[in-house]
Amino acid sequence: MTALNAISNKLGPHVNAKECFYNLTQSTWRNIQSLELSNRYKEDDDIKHFCGMLDGLAFLPVDRVSDGMDYIKDNTPDGLEDLVDYFDATYLVGYPQPAIWTAIECIKKDTAIVSMHLTLDARGQPLQKRVRRETRDLQKRLRNLCVDFRDGRKTLEEMPGGINKRYCQSGF
Numbered sequence: 001m002t003a004l005n006a007i008s009n010k011l012g013p014h015v016n017a018k019e020c021f022y023n024l025t026q027s028t029w030r031n032i033q034s035l036e037l038s039n040r041y042k043e044d045d046d047i048k049h050f051c052g053m054l055d056g057l058a059f060l061p062v063d064r065v066s067d068g069m070d071y072i073k074d075n076t077p078d079g080l081e082d083l084v085d086y087f088d089a090t091y092l093v094g095y096p097q098p099a100i101w102t103a104i105e106c107i108k109k110d111t112a113i114v115s116m117h118l119t120l121d122a123r124g125q126p127l128q129k130r131v132r133r134e135t136r137d138l139q140k141r142l143r144n145l146c147v148d149f150r151d152g153r154k155t156l157e158e159m160p161g162g163i164n165k166r167y168c169q170s171g172f
Contacts, residue, residue: 024091025055031086040079050077054087062108065092 032041032051040047053072060068069092076084120126131139148154 024058027090028055028083028087031083035082035086037080037083047077047080050075050080051083054084057091 028051032038037047041051042048050072057065057068057072069088073084073088117127145154
């Protein structure tokens with residue numbers, strides 16, 4: 001949580017840091033350690049900057065991530081090739097788990113769909129929702145009961161019993 005707060009404090013309140021990015025940076029750091037690069041990382045600001053560029057790919061538009069990775073591969077410092085290969089294989093090449101950029105793309109699509117629904121609702125053209133047959137039948141029976149009451153075919157005394165009967169028959 002401290003890292004998430006630090007990201008927000010450093011970049012500003014408009015940045016919405018998510019734990020998945022935090023986990024990405026932790027995964028990169030664990031790999032730096034497993035490749036015994038942590039001393040170089042701590043002592044060389046250029047190495048630290050380069051490693052940060054790997055995690056920084058998460059901020060590129062999805063269609064530019066591969067360009068960013070190509071740039072990183074072309075500018076990899078000596079001795080960090082295994083780190084770049086690990087990152088590329090783990091997060092950018094087709095592995096069973098979705099890459100962070102694929103997840104971000106899905107979120108963008110969902111946001112676009114929600115935006116479209118809100119726009120249609122604002123225009124008075126809401127999309128029709130699928131209704132279960134049982135629910136539709138119950139609504140029809142209740143509507144008929146209300147119409148019967150309105151038209152005088154049912155009395156006030158008959159309404160609660162009729163409604164209760166409708167709900168009990170439907171299993172609600």
